[in-house]
Amino acid sequence: MKPPKFDYFAPDSIESALTLIAEHGDDARYLAGGQSLVPMMNFRVAAPSALIDLNGIATLRGIKVDKNSRLHIGAMTRTREIEMDSTIASANPLLHAAAPHIAHIQIRNRGTIGGSLAHADPAAEMPGIVLACNAEINSIGPAGPRSIAAGDFFEGIYSTALQDGEMITEIVFPPWPAARCWAFQEISRREGDFAMIGIAAWFDLNETGEISAASLTAIGAGDTPLRLPAAEEILSGQPPGDVLFAEAAQAAVNELDPGSDLHASAEYRREVGGVLVERALKTALQREAPGYTA
Ligand SMILES: Cc1cc2nc3c(=O)[nH]c(=O)nc-3n(C[C@H](O)[C@H](O)[C@H](O)COP(=O)(O)OP(=O)(O)OC[C@H]3O[C@@H](n4cnc5c(N)ncnc54)[C@H](O)[C@@H]3O)c2cc1C
Secondary structure (H helix, E strand, O other): OOOOOOEEEOOOOHHHHHHHHHHHOOOEEEEOOOOOHHHHHHOOOOOOOEEEEOOOOHHHOOEEEOOOOOEEEEOOOEHHHHHHOHHHHHHOHHHHHHHHHOOOHHHHHHOEHHHHHHHOOOOOHHHHHHHHOOOEEEEEEOOEEEEEEHHHHEEEOOEEOOOOOOEEEEEEEOOOOOOOEEEEEEEOOOOOOOOOEEEEEEEEEOOOOOEEEEEEEEEOOOOOOEEOHHHHHHHOOOOOOHHHHHHHHHHHHHHOOOOOOOOOOHHHHHHHHHHHHHHHHHHHHHHHOOOOOO
């Protein structure tokens, strides 16, 4: 399949990209890795009149930790770089562990974190991880730069808070405590397929061994990645353990809102979601308490 005709521009600065997208109107789109947009064009699901290619803008790439231990990742950073980067392995091991679940190496070599967030597939890993980590999504558009909390960014299936012409520039993750317990679990039909359902979990323990903060997020379980606040609440302030984890998993099942498709029914996704919550919490605890066996 070939895409419909389009104009192509390759700016080398954010300013030029913003000017080009303003000149070419609502039908123009940014091109990142092209791993979602180009298949959609080939299938004629998308027919942009112009593509503004972000690949030549060096300032949109890169990984760094600032003096406040926050991790900054440029929007055009490839998901393969996230998977391979040793800074990310320590600055946000949950993100690092989720990256290899995205598609195949060839797709990760091109696909970018910014593209994945802007595309906002509810089963995609990066949107789930930014939500789980309370990350900020920095952008710039006709109204200037702004920072969008991950919790406000995803509005529906393939729908985000980005306005026309607005570009994601950077994703900023809060500091990651070294002792944090965490795990990422997903089930897909085959390696490289989108998750039928997945769970990102982390919690911190206080000095007396109780859970002082907890985060549970599901992908493939609704129109957007979903935080599971009732399950998080059950964990909060309690000493971790099997009974608590089973209780949190039960609450999580009631918070999931998956649909049915040819890959799996909603009932299957909900049931497996509960299993994955329990499994993720146990794996997370094992990481910090090697003596613990589930
Ligand atoms: C066979 C296959 C399997 C896949 N499996 C998975 C999977 O398991 N998990 C998963 O998460 N993904 C999967 N993907 C999708 C892949 O991760 C894409 O790379 C990703 O969704 C989009 O990133 P991209 O950089 O390729 O963006 P593009 O395809 O270039 O762009 C996607 C959309 O985002 C917009 N956009 C891109 N960058 C920006 C920006 N900086 N600011 C504003 N808008 C922007 C574009 O205009 C477009 O609308 C799969 C893709 C394929 C082809």
